[in-house]
Amino acid sequence: MPYGQRWRQHRRLFWQHFHPGVIFKYQPIQKAEAHKFLGKLMESPSRLTHHIRTLFSAIMLKVVYDIDVASEDDEHVLLLDDAMEALSLSSHGGFLIQRLPFLRHVPAWLPGAGFLKVLARSRAANHRLKHEPFDKLKASLERGELHPCVAADLLARKEAKDELDAVVDEDDLLKNVCTITFEAASDTSFAMLQAVFVAMALYPDVQKKAQAELDVVVGPTRLPNFEDVDSLTYVHAIIKEALRWHVEAPLCIPHCTVEDDTLNGYFIPAGTVILPNTWMISGREMMHDPDAYKDPDEFRPERFILDGKLDPSIRDPDAFAFGFGRRICPGRYMAHASLFMAVASVLHVFDIGLPLDERGKPIAIKYEQTHGLLSYPEDCRCSIVPRSSAATSLVLDALRKLPPTTT
Ligand code: HEM
Structure with missing residues (x-):
């Protein structure tokens, strides 16, 4: 969507629900889903990637539509896979059709035209994701049922005709906001947590340091809380390092200049597509810049810590991992x-x-990244075992205390 009034409407609605002053509302959901995730890892650790995908999709489905992901193979999570498939393949010219547009007229049964099937499947999945959960929620609200979630809030504002004004008086825009939230949040966080697991398997000393910190701050009788955030400096540094080490969107999302510009003596006309190389550019400015991050291919959270605190003088990977300028990821908090x-x-x-x-x-195992708009670790196999019987009891206890589901 190009920059303009319509984009601003979407962005404003999105930001109202995800700026740093409001996201604390979602903490109980994030915590409950993290506990379910622990239970699943204990039960079937070999299904790690499946469980990670479910974790982030479940958080967003609950936050956006008040949908509880109950089953292992929830239809929304499966639909998301199909919806994202074309996006991922089509980025950076992955489909020949982008260079040879006449190919859209070839019949789908022709050998080599399999991309048409991918596009059709993806289009259908996107359509269902956009309409089905929203329409279902709307119908439920109309029956007088209560659903504390983003979609319900958007509909209430529309109903009240408050600051959303007349142009927002259409479900289509609200549906876009909800769908993009779910799609943009799930796959990105999925890739990043996969990278953390790989890093922990490859760097056992890092893991031990984090566990030592957790043992002191959290202790053996409970699981971590959001109140622990400021005391868990090393865990925080692991997340920063994962965002830097695993370059998740290596060429970001393509941007486009809206007016003529010059940079370092180069003339860049309006309408030029810009692909920021978030890995490293010739000026060595981004996430694997050896001047900013010594031994950039090493996973080393210590690089962000000075005297036991996060060191603000170290370049923050958030400045690159989440994109740039006014399009910077509004879901980063x-x-x-x-x-x-x-x-x-x-x-x-x-x-x-x-x-x-x-x-x-x-x-x-070797750490390598996949190609595509979003990049995942190639191999994320690892062993996952409870640290102790007390740790197992903590998880089982947390599962027993989970709130009842609503859907
Ligand atoms: C580790 C997790 C995440 C990463 C690495 C990430 C990264 C990105 C990147 C690189 C962009 C493109 C920015 C640009 O064009 O310059 C983006 C856009 C976006 N992200 Fe995220 N994101 C993450 C999580 C989330 C979450 C959790 C949400 C929702 C709650 C979200 C919502 C969005 C939206 C709505 C956009 C489009 C913004 C626009 O075009 O105006 N993201 N994200």
Whole structure:
């Protein structure tokens, strides 16, 4: 969506629900879903990627639509997979059709035209994600049922005709805001938590330091809370380092200049597509810049810490990982909060190690990133075992205390 009034309407509605002053409202959801995640990891650790995907989708479905993800294979989570498939493949010219537009007229049964099926599946999934949960929620609200969630709040404001004004008086815009929130939040956080698991398997000393911090701050009788955030400096540094080390959107989202510009003597006409290389540019300015981050390929959270506190003089990866300028990710505070609760909870109760073969011997894994608009770790196999029987009891106890589901 180009910059303009319509984009501003979307952005404003989005920001009202995700700026740093309001996201504390979602903490109980983030905590409850993190605890469910711990339970699933205990039950079937080999399904790690599936559980991570469910975790972030479940948080956002609850926050946006008040939907509880009850089953292992929730239809919304599966739909999200299909919806994101075309986006991921189409980025950076992944489809020949982008260069040869006449290909859209070839029949789908022709050999090599499989991309049309991907596009059709993705389009159908996006359509369902945009309309079904929203329409269902609206119908439920009209029956007088209560749903504290973003979509209900947007509808209430529309009903009250408050500051949203006349142009926002259409469900389509509200539906866009809800769908993009769910889609933009789930896959990005998914990739980042995968990277944390890989890092913990590859850097056991880092993991031990985080666990030592958690043992002192949180102790053996409870799971981490949001109140612990300021005392868990090392856990915080792990999240910062993951955002830097695993360059999740290596070419960000394409931007486009709206007017003529010059940079370092180069003339850049209006309408030029810009792909910021968030990995590193020739001026060595971004996440793997060895001048800013010594040994940039190493996972080293200590680089962000000085005298036991986060060091503000170290370049903050948030300045790149979440994009740029007025398009910078408006969900970044929410992302940090969800990641904090997941990472602190997991490290408090589990030991993460290299994956094991049938004879119990560690398998060497290598950290590499996939290609695409969003990049994931290539191999995220690892072993996940409870740190102690007390840790197992903490998880079981937390599961027993979960609030009842509403859907
Ligand atoms: C670790 C997690 C996340 C990462 C790395 C991430 C990264 C990004 C990036 C790189 C962009 C493009 C910015 C640009 O064009 O310059 C973006 C856009 C966006 N993100 Fe995130 N994001 C994350 C989590 C979230 C979450 C949790 C939400 C919602 C709660 C969210 C909502 C959005 C939205 C709505 C946009 C579009 C903004 C616009 O075009 O105006 N993101 N994100």
